[in-house]
Amino acid sequence: MKKLIIVRGGGDLATGTIHRLWSAGLPVLVLEAEHPAAIRRQVAVSEAVYDGRALVEGMSAVLVHSCEDIEEVIKKGEVPVLVDPKGDAIRTLRPEVVVDAILAKKNLGTSRDMAPLTVALGPGFEAGKDVDLVIETRRGHNLGRVIRSGSAYPNTGVPGNIGGYSKERVIHAKEAGFFHNRCRIGDIVTAGEEIAWIEMEDGGTCPVPATLTGILRGLLREGYPVTRGFKIADIDPRKEELANCFTISDKARCIAGSVLETIVPRFLV
Structure with missing residues (x-):
């Protein structure tokens, strides 16, 4: 065409x-x-x-x-x-x-x-x-x-600043394996709360805690294979901005x- x-x-x-x-x-x-x-x-x-x-x-x-x-x-x-x-x-x-x-x-x-x-x-x-x-x-x-x-x-490897937070907003895998969700995009999460976990190749598990309190704006697809350092989640500290999860930035x-x-x-x- x-x-x-x-x-x-x-x-x-x-x-x-x-x-x-x-x-x-x-x-x-x-x-x-x-x-x-x-x-x-x-x-x-x-x-x-x-x-x-x-x-x-x-x-x-x-x-x-x-x-x-x-x-x-x-x-x-x-x-x-x-x-x-x-x-x-x-x-x-x-x-x-x-x-x-x-x-x-x-x-x-x-x-x-x-x-x-x-x-x-x-x-x-x-x-x-x-x-x-x-x-x-x-x-x-x-x-x-x-x-x-x-x-x-x-x-630079450093995410942009939103609500006073930068690198804390984006979560990376600490271990290789298969990614599994405990939360969904749009959920309000608390710092330290387990939002997901990684099923490691040796049979062990690696919890994925929220790095800050806010809205889970991004989350990797269930079951996705990840390597160490792979980007797996994104948290927006502005809890009132729920609609942002579903609209273009x-x-x-x-x-x-x-x-x-x-x-x-x-x-x-």
């Missing part, structure tokens, strides 16, 4: 961009991994890989199994999601735009020759070399800035606006 936009990645930040493009009436295809690991699962179209469909703020994302199914889904006003971590469909479909929204902090294979316009979110890419444009994803004065030469800020919307800004001129011709 003409002037297709392909977005690589369907996590929560990627979904902000996908939703903005969909809202503008632009045709979007999402490429995802076989086993996505989003923790903000209520606002990630990657969940369609597991459930066949994901609904985010009125936008329906539907799992498709071949390139032949894509156009029909788009005609219905929905967003197709295809399992294609290597991006093989890009060569077949020849899109007008490719957006790398994997947020892996490194380039997993996106290149400028994939489309007339290539855009990448966050660090790991150099504008003018790896891709045409890079969008800044670090919170602060330059969040959402369109970078036409050079790179985004390098990954301010950060994702800011980034999405910048992506739309770079793409729209190509669809006005």
